[in-house]
Amino acid sequence: MRGLEVVVVVLAAVLTMTWLARRLRWNEPVMLVAGGCLIGLIPDFRGPALPPEVVLLLFLPPLLYWESLTTSLREIRTNVRGIVLLATGLVLATAAAVASVGHALGLSWPLAFVLGAVVAPTDAIAVATVARGLPRRIRTILRAESLINDGTALTLYAVVIGVAVKGLSVTWTDTAVRFLLAYAGGAAIGCGCAAVVVALRRRLRDRSVENALGVLTPFATYLPAQVLGVSGVLAVVTCGLILSQAGPKVISAGSRVQIISFWEVSTSLLNSALFVLVGVQTPAIVSGIGSVSPGHAVITASLVSGVVIATRLLWLYSVPYLIRVIDRRPVQRTLRYGARQRFPVAWSGVRGAVSLAAALAVPTATATGQPLAGHGLLVFTAVTVILVTLVLQGTTMPAVIRWSGLHGDPDETAEERRAHRQIIAAALEALPDHARRLKTPPETADAILSELRQYAAEKAGPPDTEDTGVRAGLELRRALIGVERSALIRLRDQRSIDDIVLRRLQSLLDTEEIRIELALRAFTGRPP
Incomplete structure (x- = not known):
């Protein structure tokens, strides 16, 4: 069963699980993944249902674009240092910590770093879901982090996958240059696409053409960046942030109402469908661990999940305090949170579909045709990290927010x-x-x-x-x-x-x- 049948079944699961989660007041992503797991147990759905290119080319651009359009640029400017540290420093620290554990448990160093890059980024949509009820500033920090850290993780992923699969040699200088080019190139393409869109918006008067341009924008921004080998994620986010500032000046009221309604419905469906598809893939991934024993796979996945959570906690309760010692400016003191209020940020590192797509995109064989040892264990571990963070952190976030004493922004x-x-x-x-x-x-x-x-x-x-x-x-x-x-x-x-x-x-x-x-x-x- 494929094609149209898959679309119908997934959409039916989205509607059913969403309604059930809201009726029972349960965590929606967890319910959607659970519904997907039930579908994945059906024999006709045990094959691949989530090709990696579908997420990276169809799902990711519109979801990132809508998130960047609806976030707060002012809050990003105010908290840019903390966001950059989370979106780059924490991603690299998490990848390194996971790689160390993965190598100690039998993975080669290149494949261990691939695993680290896969599970390092938080998921923008899952984070937005669990961060409801937090003050505006914290919500913006978490959303901006999850928008940018995909670019960091996918750039690192591209470097280490070349080592693991193609046997390429990489130096620190090459890696640093690649990161700089990925960021600078992605931002430049995002700025260029935004400038073109603004110029077209000023001239368009046909509402249907305006709305078609709005739908095309994230894909037309993401694809050139990917073709040129720079960060498509950064390109889409940059374009979205620029258009969030220029849009109110160049988009008519009628077009804006229509396109907002379209994006609200479509991104909600895409977001929910991703969680269902994660669940659909899970049974096949569990059964395809390979030559590794189930016990070893569970131990590896559990330890990596713990390292992912612990690294974020350690980072949030060490790096900001070290920076406080260095930066004593009064303006920075006004932005500080206490240890209790910081915990929701440390506990909100939920992983999602991008991690799964990256794991599934890892080739099963090397460039020489030899099977890639540890591939099944890597994918199983990535899925476990996603499920653990969704269930453990996602379901407990409301209680964590209440305990922290944080409320909406007056x-x-x-x-x-x-x-x-x-x-x-x-x-x-x-x-x-x-x-x-x-x-x-x-x-x-x-x-x-x-x-x-x-x-x-x-x-x-x-x-x-x-x-x-x-x-x-x-x-x-x-x-x-x-x-x-x-x-x-x-x-x-x-x-x-x-x-x-x-x-x-x-x-x-x-x-x-x-x-x-x-x-x-x-x-x-x-x-x-």
Whole structure:
């Protein structure tokens, strides 16, 4: 059973397991993997169901793109040092620790480092799932780490796989140069693609073409980077972060509402399908360990899982404190967390589908045609690490968050209220000029003025433009929405508010603008 049958069964499992997890209030990724395991026990599904290239070319770009579009660039700038240390230093430290254990348990050094590179990166989607309820700053750090560390791990993976499979010799200088080229090349391609997309967005007026461009963007960014041998992950993330800043200025309200709805649905399905497919692969991987005894495989996988978790804990409770001794600047002191509040970050190192895809992509034979010794053990260990982190860390994260005493970010609500008042104030200031330009009747302008004042005082919802009953009133309100949107973007660019706050208020303005557009079309007799 393949093709369309696989798609239908996986989607049915996604819907069933998601509904069941929410009904029972259980961890969704764990339920999805469990459902996939049940499917994998069916004889017709015991073959390969998750080709590595499917994850790396079909699943990974849109998921990374959407995550980068919806993260907070301001928080990334504020915490860039900690993010870089987690996304590079911790990945390399984890790979080295895992390689040491793997070699001690019988793997060759090259294959042990392949295993380390496979299980080193956290999973962006799984982390976003388990980090719900944490303050905005910590959520952003975890999301940014998981977006960038894939690039670090996959670059290291490409280096060590050449040693393990092709017998290539690698020096420290070669490795360092390859890392620099992967990062710089990926970022450059991401910037270039973002510039092209922004230029096209400024010229496009057809909503369907705009949305098609939005769907194409992550794939058109990822593929050239991969072809050129640089980091496709960094290219997509860079492009997404740039477009998160430029998008509010160049995308129309109607297109933005449609493309956001599309990405929310499609990424949710892709994310859930990945966890199901991880489960589908698990029974076949367990039965394909190879010549290694089951006991040795379980011991190896258990020890590697423990090393992965312990390395992150050790890193989070050592490196930041060493940096504190060196960097005594007052601004850095305001960013510090206590040991108890730091634990959720240390405990959130959940692995996912990228690790599985990388493990499955390891060739079963060397360049000389000889079987790659330890291949089955490597894949089994990678799957075990994914399952252990999902079940152990994923299911206990809510309790860890409660124990840490961390809650949602009160500053986010304050920023939203402040931005709300300021954009309405900008509209009130611009109203007389726009009313004169559009020749709006005084009684209509006064009605909108009164409603805006009530809206600014949070005593009313958005002004009901249909109550004005005249085209001039609708046009005036539409013009004022443009003023409010410009004021909102200006607050974001001044770093007075966060991208998350901008997107929330922008959504309200977009909804109101679309309602006005429909009312104007009805007024002029044109079909919507």
